[in-house]
Amino acid sequence: MSDRKLPRLLQTPAVLLLLIWMLIPLGMTLYFSFIRYVLNSLRRPEWTSPSLSNWRGFGNYEFVLNSKDFLFAIQNSLFIVCSILFLTVVLGVLIAVLINKTFPGQGVVRVLLISPFFVMPAVNAVLWINMILDPVLGLQGIAVSGINDVISGLQDAPLVGWFFGLWPQFEPISFRATQTSAYAVITMVTWQWTPFAVLIFMTSLQSEDQQQKEAAVLDGANSWSQFRFLTLPHLARPIAIVVMIQAIYHLSLYAEIEIVSRGNGNKNLPYLIGEFANNNIGAASATGIFAVILANIVAIFLLRMIGKTLME
Amino acid sequence: MGRIVLNNVTKSFGDVEVIPPLDLTIEDGEFTVFVGPSGCGKSTLLRMIAGLEDLTSGSIEIDGAVATNVPPAQRGLAMVFQSYALYPHMSVRKNIGFPLRMAKMGQAEIKQRVEIAAKSLNLMDYLDRKPADLSGGQRQRVAIGRAIVREPAAFLFDEPLSNLDAALRVGMRLEIGELHERLKTTMIYVTHDQVEAMTMANKIVVLRAGVIEQVGSPLELYHKPQNVFVAGFIGSPKMNIFSGSEAAKLGASTVGIRPEHLDVSMSGGRWKGRVGVAEHLGSDTFIHVSDTSLADTVTVRITGDIAVKHGDTIYLIPQSDQLHKFDPQGMRVAQ
Numbered sequence: 001m002s003d004r005k006l007p008r009l010l011q012t013p014a015v016l017l018l019l020i021w022m023l024i025p026l027g028m029t030l031y032f033s034f035i036r037y038v039l040n041s042l043r044r045p046e047w048t049s050p051s052l053s054n055w056r057g058f059g060n061y062e063f064v065l066n067s068k069d070f071l072f073a074i075q076n077s078l079f080i081v082c083s084i085l086f087l088t089v090v091l092g093v094l095i096a097v098l099i100n101k102t103f104p105g106q107g108v109v110r111v112l113l114i115s116p117f118f119v120m121p122a123v124n125a126v127l128w129i130n131m132i133l134d135p136v137l138g139l140q141g142i143a144v145s146g147i148n149d150v151i152s153g154l155q156d157a158p159l160v161g162w163f164f165g166l167w168p169q170f171e172p173i174s175f176r177a178t179q180t181s182a183y184a185v186i187t188m189v190t191w192q193w194t195p196f197a198v199l200i201f202m203t204s205l206q207s208e209d210q211q212q213k214e215a216a217v218l219d220g221a222n223s224w225s226q227f228r229f230l231t232l233p234h235l236a237r238p239i240a241i242v243v244m245i246q247a248i249y250h251l252s253l254y255a256e257i258e259i260v261s262r263g264n265g266n267k268n269l270p271y272l273i274g275e276f277a278n279n280n281i282g283a284a285s286a287t288g289i290f291a292v293i294l295a296n297i298v299a300i301f302l303l304r305m306i307g308k309t310l311m312e
Numbered sequence: 313m314g315r316i317v318l319n320n321v322t323k324s325f326g327d328v329e330v331i332p333p334l335d336l337t338i339e340d341g342e343f344t345v346f347v348g349p350s351g352c353g354k355s356t357l358l359r360m361i362a363g364l365e366d367l368t369s370g371s372i373e374i375d376g377a378v379a380t381n382v383p384p385a386q387r388g389l390a391m392v393f394q395s396y397a398l399y400p401h402m403s404v405r406k407n408i409g410f411p412l413r414m415a416k417m418g419q420a421e422i423k424q425r426v427e428i429a430a431k432s433l434n435l436m437d438y439l440d441r442k443p444a445d446l447s448g449g450q451r452q453r454v455a456i457g458r459a460i461v462r463e464p465a466a467f468l469f470d471e472p473l474s475n476l477d478a479a480l481r482v483g484m485r486l487e488i489g490e491l492h493e494r495l496k497t498t499m500i501y502v503t504h505d506q507v508e509a510m511t512m513a514n515k516i517v518v519l520r521a522g523v524i525e526q527v528g529s530p531l532e533l534y535h536k537p538q539n540v541f542v543a544g545f546i547g548s549p550k551m552n553i554f555s556g557s558e559a560a561k562l563g564a565s566t567v568g569i570r571p572e573h574l575d576v577s578m579s580g581g582r583w584k585g586r587v588g589v590a591e592h593l594g595s596d597t598f599i600h601v602s603d604t605s606l607a608d609t610v611t612v613r614i615t616g617d618i619a620v621k622h623g624d625t626i627y628l629i630p631q632s633d634q635l636h637k638f639d640p641q642g643m644r645v646a647q
Contacts, residue, residue, distance in 0.1 A: 209395070209397065211393045211394075211395050211397040212397045212398075212399060212400075214364050214391075214393070214397065215391065215393060215397035215399075215458075216399075216410075217364065217384050217385060218362060218363075218364075218384050218385060218389070218390065218391050218411075219385070219410050219411035219414050219458070219462075220385035220386075220411055220414035220415055221385075221410075221414050225414060229399065229402075229410070230399065233399075233401040234401075236401075
């Protein structure tokens with residue numbers, strides 16, 4: 001008895017701290033989500049301080065569910081997260097397999113590949129939206145106008161001029177627009193997080209059993225079969241890890257969305273919470289609870305799916 | 313259907329030549345064992361036959377056709393690895409069926425052939441388990457099953473028993489021997505354990521530093537080792553080898569005598585010594601004798617039991633027709 005008591009006693013402060021850390025914010029959020037609580041109201045000044053006398057029941061939840069952006073925000077959250085997950089995992093596996101071979105300059109290439117991960121999210125967003133995706137000043141604008149110039153030059157050329165005359169004038173895409181801002185966010189986050197996937201997959205590839213591969217070679221497996229039947233199952237667990245960590249991270253994307261379009265055409269749940277939190281803390285808290293539920297569903301669903309398809 | 317011929321085969325890793333030019337013929341249906349100390353190139357040689365290592369020069373023929381540049385899968389050979397190399401996420405059934413699946417065989421036929429193989433290896437109860445749920449011996453049998461479903465021209469074994477415990481090793485040794493008797497397929501077996509070599513082989517190839525020291529049947533190697541290295545390597549406990557004045561008296565520069573070919577006497581004999589450790593196995597007694605004029609310790613093997621204790625004086629009498637004599641180059645001198 002006594003020899004188990006002491007370790008437990010010594011663990012208590014850490015466990016208590018963790019509980020406080022988790023339970024208090026969650027409890028506060030739950031509490032706020034059931035009361036009327038706003039930051040500023042001239043008409044009902046009693047709502048500006050949290051109190052049980054302002055009890056609203058499920059009113060905040062109802063309000064959030066009926067607000068016009070809620071369903072769109074959930075849809076868009078899932079769209080962004082799933083796109084990023086798909087792209088980073090596919091690109092990550094391909095790049096990791098590619099650079100797992102030995103080649104000259106391997107070390108430099110690996111460091112360069114990892115480097116996007118060290119850029120801060122807000123900086124990443126500013127760089128992409130202004131320097132790369134901007135339709136006028138960015139790389140995109142320059143490239144599109146360059147192509148247009150070349151084509152218009154070729155239209156005057158003899159013999160082939162008529163062919164280029166059929167070509168349209170290319171228009172640069174504005175990635176701050178309602179229809180495209182989600183794609184901009186997906187692109188920049190994918191760029192930033194692919195290195196994370198590469199890093200995890202690369203370490204896993206290095207622990208792959210070489211004798212299994214040799215056995216597969218003797219069994220008549222070509223490169224594709226070796227990849228499909230040995231490498232991919234071997235990567236199943238790291239893929240699950242990458243998917244879970246990223247799903248949790250990307251459900252709370254904020255900086256990129258704010259910087260690209262200020263939520264124009266591209267809201268997710270955290271952004272919606274941010275908008276509510278400008279004044280309506282009760283609604284923001286209710287949205288927060290929805291976000292927690294969504295995150296859990298996504299995590300469980302994704303893990304099941306990956307576990308089934310890859311482990312055979 | 314499994315005659316393998318190596319012609320002038322060499323292998324170098326960078327500037328280091330691990331296998332100098334080497335010729336060897338393995339007849340169809342033979343159980344050949346490559347044996348030698350660690351790093352003697354025996355595994356490299358096996359991997360070259362399998363096609364997992366390129367030849368630096370020379371050629372390999374399998375069934376009369378040059379196979380030097382044939383990819384491993386098309387050589388018709390199956391290999392069993394030391395670590396078993398089973399596919400960890402596949403069931404036993406899928407592991408055994410993998411080579412057939414890669415050969416694009418129909419589902420029904422794969423199932424049938426896997427079950428025949430599993431039945432012959434007593435694996436029927438484990439077909440749906442993963443390799444992680446099997447014992448070492450069962451895993452080894454799955455690896456063998458994966459090899460036999462392909463009906464290869466020859467089996468290659470790369471130290472397949474070295475990860476098993478002693479009791480299991482004896483059992484698997486018998487099973488592999490049984491398998492060879494049943495299938496009559498060529499088998500090449502690599503080991504550093506001369507007991508495995510002696511018990512299983514039709515033909516033993518003793519290798520040292522990539523050079524074949526001797527090729528022959530187990531008993532040929534035991535009775536007529538061609539040089540000092542083979543004499544010391546084959547046989548357990550090791551042959552007593554000595555040189556110097558006692559060897560000169562016997563008319564050779566180096567003389568070897570096996571522990572079982574020495575008789576002992578407490579009263580008098582050719583060589584006097586003092587008993588060190590005596591190991592009583594019941595059926596045999598190994599006596600390690602020190603302070604002889606021959607070598608630091610001389611091992612004697614006595615059938616049955618003998619009452620000696622540490623420090624006793626003992627006399628050794630060689631059976632004169634069992635002496636192995638070697639010239640200054642270490643080569644056998646004909647008697």
